[in-house]
Amino acid sequence: MPLILGTNSIKDTGFDVANSCRFDAGSSSYMSKSLGTGSTTNATISMWFKRGKLVQGDLYQMYDDGSNLFRIRLSATYIQLNVGASGADIVIKTTSRFFRDVSAWYHLVVAIDLSDSTAENKIKLYINGIRETSFSTNTNTTTTSGAWVGGSSDYTLNIGREPDNTDFFDGYMSEVVFIDGTTLDATSFGEFDEDSGIWKPIDVSGLTFGTNGFYLDFKDSANLGNDANGGTDFTESGLAAVDQSTDTCTNNFATLNPLIYESRNNTFAEGNLKITGGTADGWDNKYGVSTIAVSSGKWYLEAKATTMVTSQGVLGIIKTSQALSGSLRDIGTACIDSGGSISGGGGDFQTGLTSFANGDIAGIAFDADAGTVQFYRNGSTYGSQVTSIASDTYYFATNSYEQGAVMEFNFGSPPFAISSGNTDGNDYGNFEYAVPSGYYSLNTKNLAEYG
Numbered sequence: 001m002p003l004i005l006g007t008n009s010i011k012d013t014g015f016d017v018a019n020s021c022r023f024d025a026g027s028s029s030y031m032s033k034s035l036g037t038g039s040t041t042n043a044t045i046s047m048w049f050k051r052g053k054l055v056q057g058d059l060y061q062m063y064d065d066g067s068n069l070f071r072i073r074l075s076a077t078y079i080q081l082n083v084g085a086s087g088a089d090i091v092i093k094t095t096s097r098f099f100r101d102v103s104a105w106y107h108l109v110v111a112i113d114l115s116d117s118t119a120e121n122k123i124k125l126y127i128n129g130i131r132e133t134s135f136s137t138n139t140n141t142t143t144t145s146g147a148w149v150g151g152s153s154d155y156t157l158n159i160g161r162e163p164d165n166t167d168f169f170d171g172y173m174s175e176v177v178f179i180d181g182t183t184l185d186a187t188s189f190g191e192f193d194e195d196s197g198i199w200k201p202i203d204v205s206g207l208t209f210g211t212n213g214f215y216l217d218f219k220d221s222a223n224l225g226n227d228a229n230g231g232t233d234f235t236e237s238g239l240a241a242v243d244q245s246t247d248t249c250t251n252n253f254a255t256l257n258p259l260i261y262e263s264r265n266n267t268f269a270e271g272n273l274k275i276t277g278g279t280a281d282g283w284d285n286k287y288g289v290s291t292i293a294v295s296s297g298k299w300y301l302e303a304k305a306t307t308m309v310t311s312q313g314v315l316g317i318i319k320t321s322q323a324l325s326g327s328l329r330d331i332g333t334a335c336i337d338s339g340g341s342i343s344g345g346g347g348d349f350q351t352g353l354t355s356f357a358n359g360d361i362a363g364i365a366f367d368a369d370a371g372t373v374q375f376y377r378n379g380s381t382y383g384s385q386v387t388s389i390a391s392d393t394y395y396f397a398t399n400s401y402e403q404g405a406v407m408e409f410n411f412g413s414p415p416f417a418i419s420s421g422n423t424d425g426n427d428y429g430n431f432e433y434a435v436p437s438g439y440y441s442l443n444t445k446n447l448a449e450y451g
Contacts, residue, residue, distance in 0.1 A: 017248040019218040022271040024172035028160035038150020038212035044179040045110040047250040052171035058162040070148040094137040103291035107247040113183040116374035126186035127201040150180040180210030198429040237308040247413040254292040254411040254442040270415035272361040277405040289395040298367045300439035305360045305404035312338035317361040317394040328399040334373045334386045365436045379433035412441030
């Protein structure tokens with residue numbers, strides 16, 4: 001199945017998606033709007049999404065009440081389509097395959113044509129350009145019409161939540177499209193890259209959207225629910241301007257990876273860019289490591305020390321082969337210690353530096369080719385350059401021994417407000433402080449050129 005992964009990249013897709021919207025389940029983030037009368041037979045839904053925490057939540061729901069609805073749901077593992085009519089589940093399609101990759105952007109298309117005489121073809125699901133045909137549960141309907149297709153005055157359309165409970169989507173969405181009255185397949189929204197074979201988006205602005213159709217491009221940070229097709233805007237809840245992201249299906253940014261270290265009650269939030277240390281449990285490690293590891297190139301990122309505790313490895317690099325075998329401070333190749341030192345390999349390289357306080361922003365410039373690291377604190381160099389770093393593959397990482405430590409990472413698409421705004425030499429990223437010359441934010445476009 002072709003994906004856009006952290007380790008795969010397309011330098012120039014021909015069509016670039018500028019923005020996504022970051023939904024945080026812990027903040028109950030969603031959008032909704034009421035509808036007029038739409039088609040009762042034909043519709044198409046298209047959206048790109050990247051998972052955050054692997055929790056159950058609805059991507060999309062056409063909702064009248066608990067007995068009458070259409071929804072696209074993510075569980076911790078699978079995708080499910082569900083149609084309820086008069087209290088009965090008339091459609092249930094649960095994918096056999098799992099979708100757990102938090103580093104990947106997925107493209108999902110649902111094509112509805114209730115006039116089709118074949119029950120299996122009335123609702124089709126496409127993932128990354130390919131029709132999904134294997135389902136662990138596959139209940140089809142023989143119905144020929146339904147208000148849940150295009151909506152009516154009784155229905156509310158929700159993006160990112162299940163109205164009946166607290167199931168909110170966690171992650172990123174981009175290029176969210178609803179076509180009312182027309183059934184399209186995946187090729188109306190994407191194509192396979194001729195060089196890499198990766199499924200990629202195409203421009204959808206020329207499509208006919210229909211009465212209740214809409215297009216969410218998330219380009220207006222002050223109005224993330226803006227319908228770029230010109231229809232009624234969505235009402236946002238639990239979303240703010242900072243939730244506009246440049247992590248998109250055409251330029252995939254690194255995040256933290258909860259799959260590598262989800263134990264010890266860590267909490268990952270804000271699109272896997274915020275990590276909170278879990279229950280205090282002695283010297284066990286609580287890691288946050290990047291979804292993208294590097295072995296070449298020059299890379300820059302920032303991390304906000306939102307809440308500091310003692311014995312904390314604020315920010316550093318660690319070999320992928322060692323990431324779970326000990327603390328960042330003890331075996332990491334180089335890291336900033338919260339108490340004011342630069343540590344690595346069980347020892348201190350430099351001591352007597354200024355301790356990190358709540359709100360400080362750490363920075364790291366890692367030259368994997370030359371084998372050097374320069375740390376920063378609030379835009380100024382922090383200690384002298386660490387040299388003689390062995391050639392290997394490294395994660396960017398943070399970890400703590402204590403409960404309550406909070407770090408917020410900025411690989412170029414920050415989860416916190418930036419007061420200045422600086423980009424790298426390719427004009428990617430949004431950083432609080434100037435990016436050192438020749439260093440780049442960690443995303444797939446830069447990886448294609450420099451990684």
